[in-house]
Amino acid sequence: QVQLVQSGAEVKKPGASVKISCKASGYSLSTYHVHWVRQAPGQGLEWMGIIKHSGDATDYAQNFQGRITLTRDTSTDTVFMDLTSLTSDDTALYYCARDFAWAIDSWGQGTLVTVSS
């Protein structure tokens, strides 16, 4: 059974960084791309970036260029999302998700990041 298990909730101060992990089970990370998507409270879904299954290639949404870094550790089948220079606008539920046929067929449980002074 495919599962993506994310790290726990985080509370950060403005200007800080956050690093969220996403561990795959039931399949190998080296066979599928992984997206990161966030959802602010009461808002829609916002695509943040993708790390490709081969070669660690990444693409990022323009809104996050310069602040986001996606990496992976194939030895533990874990992907990481690092977001810097946090503001209150970054308070959201962050999801990692598996790519399938240009879509997303499996989602992590979400990691709540709260940015507050």
Place this chain on the structure above:
Amino acid sequence: HSALTQPASVSGSPGQSITISCTGTNSDVGGHNSVSWYQQHPGKAPKLIVYEVIYRPSGVSNRFTGSKSGNTASLTISGLQAEDEANYFCKSYRQTSSTWVFGGGTKLTVL
């Protein structure tokens, strides 16, 4: 870098059909057969219901039908049921920037 355009809300009575539109440009919806649709109930992760414009994942009801014409994709839900009440999001690959983009979401109310 704007999101795809969806109506904020639609509604229908049980048994009826509704259609949700998702309008983009020829750089995304119109230029690539990558449109997917997601259903999200409150407090839950999104669920894939249509991929590559017209295909349904295993286990998704055939009451959900995807289509596309030009720069607008559509999701039709037939035989509305109370359990269909949820938020629906479209997503497309945007070729010009090698990125993906979501629609703003549509809240479906079953009257």
